[in-house]
Amino acid sequence: MQEVDNIIRILKEAREALESKDSYKLKNLSDQTVHSAAVYQDSDNIIVAVIVYSLAKIIERESYKRMEGYDFFYKILIKNLDASVIFLQKKDFEKFMDSMGKIRNSINQIEGDLSTYIKDIFYKAGINKAFRLYEHGLSAEKTASLLGVSLWDLATYIGQSTVSESHLNEAIPVKDRIKLAKGFFK
Numbered sequence: 001m002q003e004v005d006n007i008i009r010i011l012k013e014a015r016e017a018l019e020s021k022d023s024y025k026l027k028n029l030s031d032q033t034v035h036s037a038a039v040y041q042d043s044d045n046i047i048v049a050v051i052v053y054s055l056a057k058i059i060e061r062e063s064y065k066r067m068e069g070y071d072f073f074y075k076i077l078i079k080n081l082d083a084s085v086i087f088l089q090k091k092d093f094e095k096f097m098d099s100m101g102k103i104r105n106s107i108n109q110i111e112g113d114l115s116t117y118i119k120d121i122f123y124k125a126g127i128n129k130a131f132r133l134y135e136h137g138l139s140a141e142k143t144a145s146l147l148g149v150s151l152w153d154l155a156t157y158i159g160q161s162t163v164s165e166s167h168l169n170e171a172i173p174v175k176d177r178i179k180l181a182k183g184f185f186k
Contacts, residue, residue: 003036007048008088014052015081018059026056034129038136044093046129047100054125058118069110073118076106 010029017025030053037045055077064070080099087096107118 003040003042003045004088004091006036007033007044008085010048010052011081011085011088014055015078015085018055018078018081021059023056023060026052026059030056030129031132034132035136037129038133044097046133047097049129049132050122050125051100051103053129054118054122057121057125061117064114064117067114068112069114073106073110073114077103080106 010033014026014029017023017029030049033045033049033052036042037049058064080102084096084099087093087099104122107115107122110118
């Protein structure tokens, strides 16, 4: 696992943002984690990025808090965020991953519509974070593989964005590239 101290900081700040219902801060923390995930191609950073982003989307929806099962989900969420930090501090990465898994698995224990809504948020968060990794220069195939999303869903998301039309990856202006290409053939 890369950048353990950074993940600990992200999780602690995410816990605080969750309590203060600050979805903007959660999204920002998730974006910070995506950068590390892109650099190290580390699945632990990716998992944290998806969970933190999902939490931002969940707390934005006030109606979820009134649904049956929300209190159960929130209780397990807080317990496992705290446990994750403790396990990382002890360098027990297996138990850390177990705690992260318990957050996602708690969704399966919720009855009714809330479970479906939260599962959908987690899935879409995975696609969103896959897109962010793609923007950082990872191939679509590698990104989809790291996040466990289908290449088809990621490609659809990429196709709806303007990243394919952007100049993020353009290192040399078009006119200069044409001059270089002409120079090769002289």
